Each structure stands twice: as C-alpha cells, then as structure tokens.
Amino acid sequence: EADIYQTPRYLVIGTGKKITLECSQTMGHDKMYWYQQDPGMELHLIHYSYGVNSTEKGDLSSESTVSRIRTEHFPLTLESARPSHTSQYLCASSVRFGGDEQFFGPGTRLTVL
Amino acid sequence: AQSVTQPDIHITVSEGASLELRCNYSYGATPYLFWYVQSPGQGLQLLLKYFSGDTLVQGIKGFEAEFKRSQSSFNLRKPSVHWSDAAEYFCAVGAGDMRFGAGTRLTVKP
Numbered sequence: 001e002a003d004i005y006q007t008p009r010y011l012v013i014g015t016g017k018k019i020t021l022e023c024s025q026t027m028g029h030d031k032m033y034w035y036q037q038d039p040g041m042e043l044h045l046i047h048y049s050y051g052v053n054s055t056e057k058g059d060l061s062s063e064s065t066v067s068r069i070r071t072e073h074f075p076l077t078l079e080s081a082r083p084s085h086t087s088q089y090l091c092a093s094s095v096r097f098g099g100d101e102q103f104f105g106p107g108t109r110l111t112v113l
Numbered sequence: 114a115q116s117v118t119q120p121d122i123h124i125t126v127s128e129g130a131s132l133e134l135r136c137n138y139s140y141g142a143t144p145y146l147f148w149y150v151q152s153p154g155q156g157l158q159l160l161l162k163y164f165s166g167d168t169l170v171q172g173i174k175g176f177e178a179e180f181k182r183s184q185s186s187f188n189l190r191k192p193s194v195h196w197s198d199a200a201e202y203f204c205a206v207g208a209g210d211m212r213f214g215a216g217t218r219l220t221v222k223p
Contacts, residue, residue: 043213090156104156
C-alpha cells in the first residue's frame with residue numbers, strides 16, 4: 001500500500017540537541033515538502049524538493065536543513081534545537097509541483113524544552 | 114502571490130444539520146483549489162479538488178464544494194453532518210506552490 005510515513009510521531013527534547021525528523025514515501029513521487037503547522041495558523045512551507053539531489057527553502061525562514069539522497073526519503077535536521085522550534089512538522093509528497101494533490105504524513109509533534 | 118482566507122476559525126453544528134465552510138482566495142488566474150481535512154493527531158487528507166470544468170465538485174465522505182469565480186470563493190458543503198466529521202478543515206490554492214488557509218475547526222454537537 002502506497003503511503004507516507006513520519007517518525008517519530010512525538011519528540012520531547014532539550015535545548016541544544018541535534019534532531020532529525022524522518023519522512024519516507026512509497027509512492028515514487030518526485031516532489032516532497034516539509035511544512036510547519038502551529039495552532040490557528042496556516043501551514044507554512046519550510047522546505048521542498050523536486051527530486052533526488054534537489055532541495056529548496058520555502059517561504060518561511062527555518063533554521064532546519066533537509067537532504068534528498070533517495071527518492072523515497074526526505075529527512076529534516078535541526079542542528080541545535082531551541083524552544084522556538086516547538087511545533088508540528090508535516091511531510092508531504094506529490095507527483096507534480098504546484099497545482100497537484102499533496103499526500104501528507106501523520107506529522108511529528110516536536111517540543112523543545 | 115496567491116492567498117487563502119478562511120473567515121471562520123471555529124464552527125459548531127448539530128449532528129444531522131447542514132454545513133458550509135467558507136473559503137476565499139486571491140489569485141490572478143483560475144487556480145487549482147483544494148479542501149483537506151485533518152483529524153486530531155493526523156496529517157491532512159484530501160476531500161476534493163477543483164482544476165477546471167464543472168464548478169460543483171463532489172468529494173469523499175459526502176462533501177461537495179462550489180467554485181464561484183465572481184466571488185473568488187470555494188465553499189465546502191455537506192447536507193447532513195455526522196459526529197465523525199468533527200475535525201479541522203483546510204482550504205488551499207495551488208499554483209506554483211500550495212497556499213493553505215488557517216483552517217476551520219468543526220465541532221459536532223450530539
């Protein structure tokens with residue numbers, strides 16, 4: 001069954017720690033995205049990728065970085081977590097960029113103490 | 114740049130009542146329009162989408178939406194709400210990249 005997975009689902013971590021949020025999809029989609037979601041706010045695109053070895057920053061400035069070494073895998077890394085990084089992070093994928101349905105993972109809720 | 118406005122932050126309806134969630138967009142051409150639903154602790158699931166053609170679009174779970182170009186709107190409707198419809202609903206416009214509204218939280222009273 002084609003799907004998109006995120007691990008961990010919940011993470012509580014102390015300030016200054018390095019963390020990696022994992023995202024994998026089995027649909028063979030070239031386009032992948034990371035969004036940040038806060039209550040009552042629109043989803044903000046923080047990173048996206050057109051395919052392998054392609055990574056771009058989204059419209060919301062983020063201190064995180066991403067990599068795309070394999071089509072199915074799009075991890076997000078925070079080198080030094082801070083309380084301001086506390087949020088929900090959603091990973092998504094699509095066949096085409098832009099006006100195309102995006103398929104979302106269940107999200108990772110990150111709390112930085 | 115495109116933008117999306119969902120005027121209602123929170124709506125409460127009784128089970129069995131009809132539902133309309135509002136969405137207004139800003140975009141220079143005919144956009145691709147989407148409605149997603151998010152249940153607690155889950156990601157977003159697509160309910161329906163509009164690309165072109167018939168302005169009344171049918172989706173999953175008995176939802177429909179109507180594109181009105183003159184009003185720049187894409188409102189979501191359901192004739193009879195079920196308790197399981199309680200969730201957060203997001204309107205989105207896709208053109209170049211996807212822009213989401215801030216969401217409308219739906220509460221269903223028994």
